[in-house]
Amino acid sequence: MTEPPRQITLAEWDSRFEAGTAAGWTQPDYGGPLGRHIEDGDLRLSRLLYDNSPAALNLWNFLLTEEVRLQAARAKGDKIVGAMKDLGTVPVMAYSLPGVTAFYPDGAWWTPCLMEFSSGVLHGADSLGIDESFCPVRAMLGAFAAEKHFPAPDLLICSVGATCDDFSAIAQRVNGLGHPILWWEIPHRRTPAADETSLRLPGGFTCPLDQVVFVQSELERIRSSLEAVTGHRLTEYALRRGIQAANRVRRALRRLRTMTFTARRCPLPALELLIAEMLAIHFCSDRPAALEVLTGLCDVVQQRLAEGQGYFSEDAVKVFWVNPVADLRVMNTLEQCGGRLCGTDYMFCHALDDIPENIPPMEALARTALADPMAGSAIDRAGRICRDITRYGSEAVVISRIPGASHCAIEGTVIAGVIGERLGLPVVELEVPPVCDAFMPTLNTRLGALIETAKGRRTS
């Protein structure tokens, strides 16, 4: 029998770490007490509740040491590739080459989520004219300007086209700061006309063959640039190996999600699951370690399921969550209000689906890029969400908006409408800014009311 799952504070984690280490816990090279990250400025950590498993500690430590890994990669002589507005395609290509570390500069939007205002990245963006009317991803601009949080990339790649306006504006400012960007276009995914060849994409969407051919040609430009920067050829064989390795991470994550979402009692809290899902995008700059972290979490969840352990009561309302939150506390709040996470669409579902392994790799990557739920219509995205809601038996839906993010402005209303029409479930829309202390009472009311409504419907 393992220790029963329990949400603990940062201080409890540090005591637990001390006791665990004395009892012989082994730690990965990025391991250590969670509280040390507070000294780096990750102030928000002190206000969260955490899963008490060592695997969860590894997850957090892995997430919070990416900067160290990137600096180490630079010191080792690796080529650093920043893949912006790319939620899971270009990093697969980059990691197929030797001596390359890819990362996700847009991930800097998480910096204020963890560091509140102490990092100064938002103020940095303000001073460059990108204020809070823009998406919090503007933190990336502040990070580039301050030359902190990640080393200057050897190659910076960014998609444009069917991406949000805010992001493009911010990325252009990064380019203007002297960080040249290789732009590639992702077209708006459309339904094939009757006389066009239709291709099925991972995740179930379809698009015309022409669009796949076009995206593949864009990815070929990226391949050439990666080869030029690294001095290595990106062969079909290397790409196939890279895709297989990426799929191993995706499968581990899918397994973790499926086990958690379908369990009678919740085996892993929403917060840890949110962080775990983020690993699928860019592997936190270390793909093998990302796989180990996810495998460790899967083992914990499997063990808890086998022992009948879990969080909250079986009565907890199953909630599907759309879009990631900027203030992580909200995930704790959902559970405090009587809900549990049963399904998510954090805008990168295509990074959870297998990249096809039975077709030429560049075509497979092109299809995966086009499967991005954000590259098509909100109705299409809502369709996939409805499918997953049904699959996981979710009883209520939260759609969180990120203030200033243009892709969220009206999409939530469209998705809520489709869910209402097709499934008749209660939906609540929330707006969650990066530091939302003053909003917590109203967020609490909305989540609480959603849970009460869903419970009330059980007896209907």
Next chain:
Amino acid sequence: MICAGIDAGSRTIKVVLLDKDTLAVVGTGVADQGVRQSERAMRLLDEVLVAAGLRRSDLGRIVATGYGRDSIEAAHTTITEITCHACGVRRIMPQARTVVDIGGQDSKLLRLDAQGRVHDFVMNDRCAAGTGRFLEVVAARLEIHLNDLGPLAQQSRAPAAISSMCVLFAETEIIGLLAAGIGAADIAAGVQSAIAARVAAMAGNRLAEPVAFTGGVALVPGMRAALEAALGRPVSVVDAPRLTGALGAALIGADSARSNH
């Protein structure tokens, strides 16, 4: 046994006392909200108890709702105002299928099922533009008492067009309208229309009739008509609309007390 519902709203606290068995309302009270929310709520509760010839020891269950519900230390349980308003309306106007609640700080729209339970809901989260706070800001700008705003609006012949998106922008617009010589009555009526438009936008196609109107703003003369015009359908102000949430809380308390019994 007596059950108490306390609605700790953003502007006022409301208390309803209910007989658990007969469900008769035996006392009500309203007081301004303050910094020490729990203290104020308990003082009001004591006043209402005394007025009803009751004591604290007569109380079985206390259920708190509203924005400040978690600060009411004496509450046995807390329930969101969404559920409480639905419960209150189910008692007062059981045929209602939509509830519009406009309070001091937010506005909500609830769709009810045939049993009067919440089917779904939306809340205004952008700005105070769809709330009673808008009326307060405008009354201050027009240098009149809040209670006089409704009667003033009813004198309007041509309501001014005012933004429903942001109270601060609207205030700037009002300064411009005053400078342009637009009358205070037309501005007051324009503000009522703006609040109603905000609620209508929030409603989208979620409306089902009959529509019940609750919350303090429902007491403002002219607001019901403004809401009817914006929604394009009849709206009924429930009895004692300020007390709907507290009534719902007391009813939930009574239900819980009966179940436990």
